[in-house]
Amino acid sequence: MKAVAAVIQLARKHLRDLPDNVACPPGCAECCSGYEPFVSRTDVQRIADFFGIRYEEAFKNYVIPRSSADGFVVGHLRKISEDSADQCIFLKGTASGRHYCGIYEARPHDCREFSPIGCDDVDTSLRHDRKFAPGSPFSPKHPPSRPKTRRARRHR
Numbered sequence: 001m002k003a004v005a006a007v008i009q010l011a012r013k014h015l016r017d018l019p020d021n022v023a024c025p026p027g028c029a030e031c032c033s034g035y036e037p038f039v040s041r042t043d044v045q046r047i048a049d050f051f052g053i054r055y056e057e058a059f060k061n062y063v064i065p066r067s068s069a070d071g072f073v074v075g076h077l078r079k080i081s082e083d084s085a086d087q088c089i090f091l092k093g094t095a096s097g098r099h100y101c102g103i104y105e106a107r108p109h110d111c112r113e114f115s116p117i118g119c120d121d122v123d124t125s126l127r128h129d130r131k132f133a134p135g136s137p138f139s140p141k142h143p144p145s146r147p148k149t150r151r152a153r154r155h156r
């Protein structure tokens with residue numbers, strides 16, 4: 001385990017030297033369009049807690065229902081339009097061309113596990129050595145139906 005930890009530390013230290021298809025350049029989120037992250041009940045509840053709303057409300061507003069054989073997957077995240085190739089409803093920063101996840105801390109398991117290794121969609125106009133400060137998190141249009149628990153200000 002120590003050897004694995006050392007390799008990870010080394011990779012982090014030299015993150016800026018890595019090729020584009022091994023580490024995501026800050027501001028890239030090409031995969032947040034076209035890709036439809038599946039969500040479980042736990043994912044939906046996490047998003048509901050993030051906004052301080054009920055599960056049912058989060059499900060209705062942000063999820064396209066889709067059943068799975070084992071019942072684990074309850075749907076996938078909505079896009080900003082009916083077009084499945086459009087961007088995720090929670091993606092922010094589009095106007096600047098430097099994107100970030102508007103619910104970073106509450107993003108679904110599918111997004112957390114997404115690996116940039118071998119990614120062909122990387123935005124090569126972005127550089128690894130440029131700092132990027134993400135803006136405000138996604139703001140729901142509806143008022144919270146119960147107290148907020150937490151908010152995020154991080155990028156993908």
Ligand code: SF4
Nearest residue numbers: 032088090091101111
């Ligand atoms: S939830 Fe966040 S990380 Fe996942 S697809 Fe949407 S914007 Fe991207």
Ligand code: SF4
Nearest residue numbers: 024028030031119122
């Ligand atoms: S996985 Fe690929 S498309 Fe997604 S943010 Fe990383 S480099 Fe960009």
